[in-house]
Amino acid sequence: MATLGDLERTVMELLWATPEAMTANELRDAIAEAPLGEVGRELAVTTVLTVLSRLEKKGLVKRERDNRPHRYKSVTSREDHTAELMxxxxxxxxxxxxxxxRFIGSVSETEAQTLRKLLGGS
Amino acid sequence: MATLGDLERTVMELLWATPEAMTANELRDAIAEAPLGEVGRELAVTTVLTVLSRLEKKGLVKRERDNRPHRYKSVTSREDHTAELMxxxxxxxxxxxxxxxRFIGSVSETEAQTLRKLLGGS
DNA sequence: CAAGTTCTTCTACCTATCGTAGAACATGCA
DNA sequence: TGCATGTTCTACGATAGGTAGAAGAACTTG
Incomplete structure (x- = not known):
């Protein structure tokens, strides 16, 4: 299973939240300002690049090598990824x-409602 | 999240499959004969004990200290554990x-059927 | 085209987790 | 009281992940 580390997760969060592909630098800045999670960390770009490579190897990220500042984007949507994990x-x-x-017992009423709708009749 | 290693998982498998609490020795033997997974491995009892301690610390296993050969058993059923993870x-x-x-789209028809039944009316 | 700037790749270090087990300590029974 | 059996402590090697420097590739611009 593809379990992610903290930084890896943060990077995926950002990629999922952004429709366009991002460069390593954009990601570094985004992490620095990160309203999400912990304190905005000041990371070296190389750190971000390493993480992106690892995510690419795991098949979670795709890289556009066409133009020079390579651009990265997530392969699947966050929802697909989560559903797959489940x-x-x-x-x-x-x-x-x-x-x-047991699972059904743990979801909220709203979610149960959604499920009923999705499962439709018969 | 509680991600388990291979041996840890194997031990949990065995504990889940056994209603009574087991001793480290019984577990070592069970692993050796293990029809499940890889080749039956011959582990030292201390190895099993270490793993059990780690699982105990993670809250997955409970130990009965009353009598001397301590006995170990899983805290939750396999189903509860899995549902919780999901x-x-x-x-x-x-x-x-x-x-x-998306998740609904990935389950089999049988499972969908089960879900409909479980979600009942209303 | 040359020099600087920018980006990527390689390599490396540190820490935490896990598989593995020996050595030492504890305990109950003969 | 000493052995057999069980438990705890400690430790070592491997892998994953966070972190980044050094070196190499490529673009930019005079």
Whole structure:
């Protein structure tokens, strides 16, 4: 499973929140100002680049090598990624029905409503 | 999040599969014969004990210290644990509705059926 | 085209986690 | 009281991830 470290997660957060592909420098700045999470950290660009490479190797990020300041963007949307993770977790258990039963019990009423709608009739 | 290593996972598998609490020795033997996963590994009991301690610290395992060969058992059922993990994953995303929508799309028809039943009317 | 600026790649260090287990300590039974 | 059995302490190697410097590639502009 693709478990992410803190910085890796932060970078993905930013990429998911931005429609256009971003350069390493833009990401560094974004992390510095980061209203999200901890204190805005001042990282070296190389640090960001290393993280991006690792994310690329994991298949979470795609890089546009066309123009020089390479631009990076997430391969999947945050929602797809999360849903995929949930599914990965689900299939680790032999008795999925039972897992789903417990899972349903843990979601809010609103979410349950959404699920009913999504599952539609029969 | 509580991500488990391979051995840790194997130990949890065994604990989940066994109703009674087990001793370190019983676990070592079980791992050795392990029809599950890789080749039955011959581990030192201390190895198993170390892993059990770590799992205890993570709150996944409870130890009965009453009698001498301490006995270990999982704190939650495998299903509860898995459902909890799924929920943890779900709440990392801001747009849960969207995540659920994708998630529903990834489950089998049987599972969808189960979900409909579980969500019942209203 | 040459020199500087900018970006990328390589390499490396540090820490935390995990697999693994020996050595030493504790305990209960013969 | 001493052995057998079990537990705790300590430790070492491997991998992942956070962090970044040094060196190399490429673009910019005089």
């Amino acid at each position: 599914h990965e977790v689900l299939v680790t258990a032999p008795d999925r029905e039972a897992v789903l039963a | 929920h943890e994953v779900l709440v990392t995303a801001p747009d849960r509705e969207a995540v659920l929508a």
